[in-house]
Amino acid sequence: MAKTQKYDEDQLLDAVVKYAEIERKKIKATELAKWCRNNIEGLEEVRDYHFTRPIREKDEKTGKVIDRSKLCTLKIEEINKTRSLTASINTNLLLRASNIDTFMEQTDIVKRKMIVETRKTVDKLLVQNGNIVRENEALKSENKSMKIDILKLTEKIDKLQIVQDALSKRITYLMKATDEAARKEMLSQMGITDKKVDLDVYSESLQQKLSEVIDINKTLRRYLSDVDEKEEKTSDITSDIMSGLNL
Structure with a gap:
């Protein structure tokens, strides 16, 4: 372990x-x-x-x-x-000396040593540059993938905004066209009650198509159908509400 x-x-x-x-x-x-x-x-x-x-x-x-x-x-x-590479470059007279004669004035042994060190430094720089190029390519690929994901999410958000706007219109009409008991019954199906909002239910409703979020027409028909058994006048109200909900 x-x-x-x-x-x-x-x-x-x-x-x-x-x-x-x-x-x-x-x-x-x-x-x-x-x-x-x-x-x-x-x-x-x-x-x-x-x-x-x-x-x-x-x-x-x-x-x-x-x-x-x-x-x-x-x-x-x-x-x-x-x-370490930076230090090697900064102390190399062949690479950093302001005057080339400074390097030429060194003994042959020192010059040979600096040339060998310079070759090693260049090799390291080439390897480092290659790694950076590969990392940049990987980042470009990742950024491209993220851009596609962001565009997809943006599209989903736009669709959800349309759903939410339509839902808001229906709720507004619902508030105007029905009595308090009907409103409570139908709003509760969206996760909304008198004293709280069930965010899980409401969030889930916004992640589905409008027809799957809440079928207010069906709810109203069921509700008004029950009322119809008790009161004959309900048929006129039903007709008015249904026409108002065809947004």
Whole structure:
């Protein structure tokens, strides 16, 4: 069974990001933990190993227990890798010297060493650039998918707005055309009662087609049909109400 972690991964990752904003050099776990104990609420007892120790968990595919690096650990490695590359570029005379003669004046051994380091730096930059390009392509694909989802949701919202507007009109007419007992009966079917609104019922009603939300015509017919058995005058009222509900 996987061991329960004392600190949430997102909490530790957030701490790394905040620390990286004030510490521009390579991140050391001991210094990171010390800073967190003094500056991050909830991490007053955190230690360096909380940022570096892997998580032991069960692989869902194989069923085996494996060690996985924490998100905060991966973030630290990513930041340090970038900063190591930056430092390498900034100290390389071949790349950064304001005057090319500064490099040419070095001994052959130093120049050969700088050339080798420069090649390694360029290789790292090419790899990093390739990773960034792939990440950007993945983000573009994800953004495209999200845009499609947003458009679909917007379309659904527009349809629901139409449903809600029609429903509001019917409720308004209902309030004018029926007595209090009829209103209570029919509004209760939409989740609306005297002292409360059943949001689950009402929300569900808005997520269906208008014909599925509430068939006021059917409700009125049933209600008025019952009344018709008691009073002969109801037939005239029924005709008026039905004509008014054909919105």
